[in-house]
Amino acid sequence: MAKQTLEQKLAILSDAAKYDASCASSGSTKRDSRGGKSLGSNEGSGICHAYTPDGRCISLLKILMTNFCIYDCSYCINRVSSNVTRARFSVDEVVKLTIEFYRRNYIEGLFLSSGVIRSPDATMSDMVQIARKLRHEENFRGYIHLKTIPDAAPELIAEAGLLADRLSINVELPTDAAVEQYAPEKKPAQIRKAMADVRLRQEASKETSFSGKRPPRFAPAGQSTQMIIGADGSNDAAVLGQSTRLYSSYKLKRVYYSAFSPIPDSSSKLPLVKPPLLREHRLYQADWLLRFYDFKLDEITSVTTDGNLDLEVDPKLAWALVHRAVFPLDVNRASREMLLRVPGFGVKTVNRILTTRRHRSLRYEDLLRMGASMKKAKAFVTAGGWSPGGLTDTVDLRARFTPPPLQLSLF
Amino acid sequence: MQRAVIPAIGAATAWRDAARQYLAAGVPPEQIIWGDSAAAPDLFATSAAPAARAVPAVPRSFVSMAQTVVWHNDPERFARLYAFLWRLKDAPYLMTDRGDAELSRLRQMEKDVRRCQHKMKAFVRFREIGAPDAPRRSFAAWFEPTHHTVEPTADFFVRRFSDMDWRIVTPDVTAVFEDGTLSFQDGQAKPDLPEDASEQLWITYFRNIFNPARLKVKAMQSEMPKKYWKNMPEAASIRDLIAEAPARARAMAEAAPSLPPARMASVQAQLATYASAWDGPQQELPAAIAACTRCPLYKNATQAVPGEGPTDAALMIVGEQPGDREDLTGRPFVGPAGQLFDQVAGTVGLDRRQAYVTNAVKHFKFVPRGKRRIHQRPDTTEITHCRWWLEAEVALVKPKLILAMGATAAEALTGDGTAIMARRGQVTQTAAGQPVLITLHPSYLLRLTDAQAKAEATALFAADLATAARLTA
Numbered sequence: 001m002a003k004q005t006l007e008q009k010l011a012i013l014s015d016a017a018k019y020d021a022s023c024a025s026s027g028s029t030k031r032d033s034r035g036g037k038s039l040g041s042n043e044g045s046g047i048c049h050a051y052t053p054d055g056r057c058i059s060l061l062k063i064l065m066t067n068f069c070i071y072d073c074s075y076c077i078n079r080v081s082s083n084v085t086r087a088r089f090s091v092d093e094v095v096k097l098t099i100e101f102y103r104r105n106y107i108e109g110l111f112l113s114s115g116v117i118r119s120p121d122a123t124m125s126d127m128v129q130i131a132r133k134l135r136h137e138e139n140f141r142g143y144i145h146l147k148t149i150p151d152a153a154p155e156l157i158a159e160a161g162l163l164a165d166r167l168s169i170n171v172e173l174p175t176d177a178a179v180e181q182y183a184p185e186k187k188p189a190q191i192r193k194a195m196a197d198v199r200l201r202q203e204a205s206k207e208t209s210f211s212g213k214r215p216p217r218f219a220p221a222g223q224s225t226q227m228i229i230g231a232d233g234s235n236d237a238a239v240l241g242q243s244t245r246l247y248s249s250y251k252l253k254r255v256y257y258s259a260f261s262p263i264p265d266s267s268s269k270l271p272l273v274k275p276p277l278l279r280e281h282r283l284y285q286a287d288w289l290l291r292f293y294d295f296k297l298d299e300i301t302s303v304t305t306d307g308n309l310d311l312e313v314d315p316k317l318a319w320a321l322v323h324r325a326v327f328p329l330d331v332n333r334a335s336r337e338m339l340l341r342v343p344g345f346g347v348k349t350v351n352r353i354l355t356t357r358r359h360r361s362l363r364y365e366d367l368l369r370m371g372a373s374m375k376k377a378k379a380f381v382t383a384g385g386w387s388p389g390g391l392t393d394t395v396d397l398r399a400r401f402t403p404p405p406l407q408l409s410l411f
Numbered sequence: 412m413q414r415a416v417i418p419a420i421g422a423a424t425a426w427r428d429a430a431r432q433y434l435a436a437g438v439p440p441e442q443i444i445w446g447d448s449a450a451a452p453d454l455f456a457t458s459a460a461p462a463a464r465a466v467p468a469v470p471r472s473f474v475s476m477a478q479t480v481v482w483h484n485d486p487e488r489f490a491r492l493y494a495f496l497w498r499l500k501d502a503p504y505l506m507t508d509r510g511d512a513e514l515s516r517l518r519q520m521e522k523d524v525r526r527c528q529h530k531m532k533a534f535v536r537f538r539e540i541g542a543p544d545a546p547r548r549s550f551a552a553w554f555e556p557t558h559h560t561v562e563p564t565a566d567f568f569v570r571r572f573s574d575m576d577w578r579i580v581t582p583d584v585t586a587v588f589e590d591g592t593l594s595f596q597d598g599q600a601k602p603d604l605p606e607d608a609s610e611q612l613w614i615t616y617f618r619n620i621f622n623p624a625r626l627k628v629k630a631m632q633s634e635m636p637k638k639y640w641k642n643m644p645e646a647a648s649i650r651d652l653i654a655e656a657p658a659r660a661r662a663m664a665e666a667a668p669s670l671p672p673a674r675m676a677s678v679q680a681q682l683a684t685y686a687s688a689w690d691g692p693q694q695e696l697p698a699a700i701a702a703c704t705r706c707p708l709y710k711n712a713t714q715a716v717p718g719e720g721p722t723d724a725a726l727m728i729v730g731e732q733p734g735d736r737e738d739l740t741g742r743p744f745v746g747p748a749g750q751l752f753d754q755v756a757g758t759v760g761l762d763r764r765q766a767y768v769t770n771a772v773k774h775f776k777f778v779p780r781g782k783r784r785i786h787q788r789p790d791t792t793e794i795t796h797c798r799w800w801l802e803a804e805v806a807l808v809k810p811k812l813i814l815a816m817g818a819t820a821a822e823a824l825t826g827d828g829t830a831i832m833a834r835r836g837q838v839t840q841t842a843a844g845q846p847v848l849i850t851l852h853p854s855y856l857l858r859l860t861d862a863q864a865k866a867e868a869t870a871l872f873a874a875d876l877a878t879a880a881r882l883t884a
Contacts (some may be wrong), residue, residue: 008613016620036591041571048634049533050645052621053653055630070678081671100609101616103550103575104537107882139574163446168609176710189701189714196713196739245711248779249738261624262660268668275625297779352509359504366510 069115115167222253344377447491631851718769
């Protein structure tokens with residue numbers, strides 16, 4: 001086989017990495033390169049440097065170190081039984097690509113993942129070497145996200161956490177049974193243990209010693225994980241149940257939901273489907289309600305009988321439609337907790353309502369200016385100059401928010 | 412009439428100084444004509460500075476908003492800011508009235524500028540204009556911002572790219588960073604930048620990171636509006652990617668699953684050698700416990716927590732179940748209850764390291780509540796399932812005495828978990844006839860809020876530990 005050029009390798013190894021949803025570069029320690037000795041900065045909020053036509057942001061150079069893999073996970077393009085073209089970057093190639101892209105302002109940093117080659121330890125130590133070279137030789141102060149290999153040695157994870165901003169390990173599928181079925185070499189218990197280990201190291205790195213000295217921060221942007229949606233038969237209640245467990249047990253920054261998407265050269269064990277993009281979107285909305293709007297899991301999943309989210313309307317609206325008895329709320333009197341439950345009101349809008357109503361009472365136009373989506377909210381609130389009257393309880397209220405019915409085509 | 416001319420470079424400071432002067436002199440907004448250097452002079456205006464008096468206090472939140480709004484491209488921006496400042500003089504609370512129409516407009520302008528700044532940080536594309544092996548490399552970019560954002564955003568690029576020279580050329584203002592110094596020049600026409608080889612790699616990356624099975628063109632365009640495309644090298648591929656996507660997705664769906672390559676068999680044989688196997692009766696137990704799926708608790712917990720300690724210990728201490736800490740670390744009794752145990756045991760001369768410490772149930776049972784895990788008491792079924800392991804541990808250690816702490820341990824060992832307060836301090840027996848001393852669980856002591864009750868319960872607990880130490884001495 002002819003030797004692959006850098007461009008060919010980049011094509012293969014970025015193609016192989018695109019099924020990872022995460023591309024976040026936010027929430028790490030603030031740092032910059034003032035003084036001219038180093039390169040790069042991180043300012044807390046992430047930057048999306050480009051968007052591809054799949055609507056996803058490109059913030060990091062997201063590549064695999066290699067797509068050779070000894071595992072046989074049915075949903076994965078890089079599984080050992082796949083006939084995809086294989087390639088492998090050298091350590092220096094990844095470092096050079098990252099630095100040259102960064103200098104041209106294409107990216108915020110590197111998201112490095114890898115197929116498992118030889119053994120988990122060998123793979124992880126190559127990845128750590130790339131991060132070490134970027135930090136210590138190139139003086140790179142941008143963002144680094146490393147995907148850790150669950151069964152790699154603890155010393156390697158320890159070093160990875162000091163070099164990288166974020167570590168992640170994918171739980172892959174919502175239930176242990178599904179992981180065993182589709183990813184026979186992965187052990188859910190081992191993945192959980194690895195996440196527990198990261199949380200413990202993070203907490204240890206926040207404690208000051210008796211002399212008041214702080215140890216170096218371990219993975220300051222936290223850890224995240226990803227679940228594939230729609231490959232196995234789990235319903236949304238199972239998926240969200242799994243993510244609330246992960247958030248509470250391992251203090252994850254994010255759980256990413258990735259709609260199972262067709263891959264070239266599919267496995268006979270897992271037939272291809274159209275990616276359930278709308279379901280993925282609803283799961284993210286529900287995830288937000290759980291974390292920032294004080295919704296309980298069963299409040300969101302009890303709205304429908306089969307434990308799946310309503311695809312036609314968003315989860316908050318779906319909740320409001322079956323709990324109309326608590327509405328309409330008076331925006332001038334209602335508590336913060338209740339205002340957060342109004343469809344069309346976000347956290348920002350609610351904060352603005354609360355500060356402004358200290359001085360005067362709010363009118364309908366004020367809500368529009370505060371950024372509320374009144375198309376949704378108007379059936380659920382009263383304000384100066386506005387009362388929904390019978391609108392809240394009309395039979396066809398739901399139909400106002402759902403897409404118009406489509407006539408089936410004969411052909 | 413007063414005429415205030417605000418220059419394009421340094422507009423923020425110039426507006427601030429002028430506004431401060433007018434406000435101090437009490438000049439009302441309708442008496443001032445604001446303009447940037449491009450505006451035509453007004454026939455009746457004077458640019459003589461008014462006599463100054465003391466400057467009234469202005470809310471800090473207004474100052475920071477004004478420092479952003481001055482960079483908006485609305486010709487009325489200076490006048491709008493001053494008009495609002497004039498109202499603010501008598502009503503400082505206006506800054507928190509988010510329903511006020513004029514403030515809402517200014518906040519919207521502030522948001523426009525911030526978005527434009529953000530997009531500039533994201534979409535500026537440098538090309539190398541110097542030699543790649545020069546000690547200090549140099550780059551240049553051509554950019555067309557919507558608002559006057561070069562000056563307020565330049566410092567971001569200084570913080571990020573301080574080890575190289577760069578310039579961002581725009582039709583409005585040009586920022587130049589050379590040898591560590593930032594300066595601004597007037598706007599320029601689009602320069603001819605040399606070809607850059609890395610650009611081709613970037614385009615390759617852009618084309619391959621795109622997933623044709625999930626086309627969402629609107630989502631892309633709302634975040635990356637078309638007006639920016641002409642200066643982004645990768646944007647030229649967008650049209651092709653969209654056009655080819657449905658056919659590529661269809662081809663993937665229609666292709667039949669293929670046969671695995673020949674390499675697979677050898678790889679899997681190699682993989683089998685990595686799997687570790689436990690041998691020997693003693694090592695087998697922890698591994699078997701770790702793999703336990705006898706009851707559903709394993710699904711939510713991180714790991715099973717087996718017992719710990721010398722396997723020839725005279726005393727075996729049995730608690731309820733692992734807590735948050737134990738679940739994360741995989742070791743028994745390391746959380747708050749374990750620490751309290753150590754403390755009380757220390758006062759009666761009981762050394763935990765001499766004992767085998769374990770739990771009646773090996774997995775942590777909890778319910779997630781927000782970002783915390785709330786402990787749940789295991790039920791009888793779970794205790795019964797886990798007794799399998801507890802009995803295996805008892806058989807392995809063969810202790811002289813088992814100390815059962817709390818109702819769950821008592822239930823697991825004696826089959827009865829009731830009336831702990833009445834039964835504590837007494838030695839009963841397991842079904843197999845081993846002596847069991849029942850006592851309180853340390854987490855019960857932690858839960859007591861009344862100081863006197865706590866002291867009394869701690870004394871009882873200490874007395875039981877002393878009994879245990881005496882019986883196993």
